Amino acid sequence: MVFYYKGLKIVIYLLGMRETPESITIGGEEFFYEKILKDDFFSVNVLYKSEGGLRYVLKLSDFRFIFGVFLRPLAQFFSRREYRIYEKIKDIPGVPALGPRFGKRGYFHFFIEGITLHEYKGVLPDDFFSNLKEIIDEVHRRRIFYLDLNKLGNIIVGTDNKPYLIDFQVSVYFKPVKWFFIGKVIDWIFNKLIREDIYHLYKHKKRFRSDLITPDELSLTKRTGFNKWYNLLFGQPYRKVKRLIYPSGSNEIIWYKWRKVKDKSKTMP
Ligand SMILES: Nc1ncnc2c1ncn2[C@@H]1O[C@H](COP(=O)(O)OP(=O)(O)O)[C@@H](O)[C@H]1O
Numbered sequence: 467m468v469f470y471y472k473g474l475k476i477v478i479y480l481l482g483m484r485e486t487p488e489s490i491t492i493g494g495e496e497f498f499y500e501k502i503l504k505d506d507f508f509s510v511n512v513l514y515k516s517e518g519g520l521r522y523v524l525k526l527s528d529f530r531f532i533f534g535v536f537l538r539p540l541a542q543f544f545s546r547r548e549y550r551i552y553e554k555i556k557d558i559p560g561v562p563a564l565g566p567r568f569g570k571r572g573y574f575h576f577f578i579e580g581i582t583l584h585e586y587k588g589v590l591p592d593d594f595f596s597n598l599k600e601i602i603d604e605v606h607r608r609r610i611f612y613l614d615l616n617k618l619g620n621i622i623v624g625t626d627n628k629p630y631l632i633d634f635q636v637s638v639y640f641k642p643v644k645w646f647f648i649g650k651v652i653d654w655i656f657n658k659l660i661r662e663d664i665y666h667l668y669k670h671k672k673r674f675r676s677d678l679i680t681p682d683e684l685s686l687t688k689r690t691g692f693n694k695w696y697n698l699l700f701g702q703p704y705r706k707v708k709r710l711i712y713p714s715g716s717n718e719i720i721w722y723k724w725r726k727v728k729d730k731s732k733t734m735p
Pocket residue numbers: 503504506509511523525562575576577578579582619620622632633634635
């Protein structure tokens with residue numbers, strides 16, 4: 467990690483900071499380090515490519531600030547948690563194939579050639595949002611509340627023009643509960659919460675393909691009473707904390723804020 471301070475370049479190599487391998491074998495094929503995809507305070511995403519042209523992403527959880535090294539057990543916890551959720555949905559078309567774990571804080575998943583919705587310019591295909599809804603419905607059927615759908619950086623428009631969903635870091639799995647009454651209450655909460663995912667789905671549709679949105683879908687772009695409360699108690703505080711750290715509008719969260727480099731993008735992903 468490199469810090470710039472008053473013109474002096476101070477290089478600080480925090481204990482084992484770059485532990486990404488030069489190459490890795492997945493499914494009998496060797497993949498070589500290509501480049502860093504995204505590097506922020508919480509994780510680093512590294513791209514690997516095989517001779518045959520296939521690519522995998524290594525997502526390594528890390529608290530990448532001074533003394534972050536002491537939070538490694540927490541990074542391990544988050545990475546394992548994300549992997550467990552990913553395993554429950556890895557066979558859904560539209561979720562990139564899951565690769566092996568790497569160490570205690572990392573895992574590989576297939577790289578989708580394309581562009582995130584955050585950077586996408588142009589007109590999305592007519593069936594883009596119905597395809598995305600199929601992915602999200604299937605995630606919900608497996609009792610997972612995705613939770614991060616407001617972030618356009620988590621939706622990829624593949625070169626095949628199809629949607630792909632990544633990043634299950636904050637998703638929540640609702641384990642089925644046997645006791646009838648408690649089970650019913652938990653199901654009720656789950657069904658209310660997943661409305662938040664649907665809300666974001668149609669907000670995006672309204673933004674990208676408002677010409678195709680139906681009146682029913684439009685009514686879902688308004689939050690219900692429950693979701694208003696949810697947003698007030700969790701959504702807004704979460705975004706406020708995030709904005710304190712991340713420069714407004716940035717998807718590629720690097721060190722802009724600290725290095726005073728002006729961020730050019732307009733909207734928060
Ligand atoms: N499997 C993938 N295919 C294509 N791009 C990816 C993939 N995984 C990550 N990326 C790129 O890296 C970015 C960050 O990945 P993500 O898993 O969302 O991490 P974070 O938790 O840091 O948001 C994405 O917005 C996307 O640009």
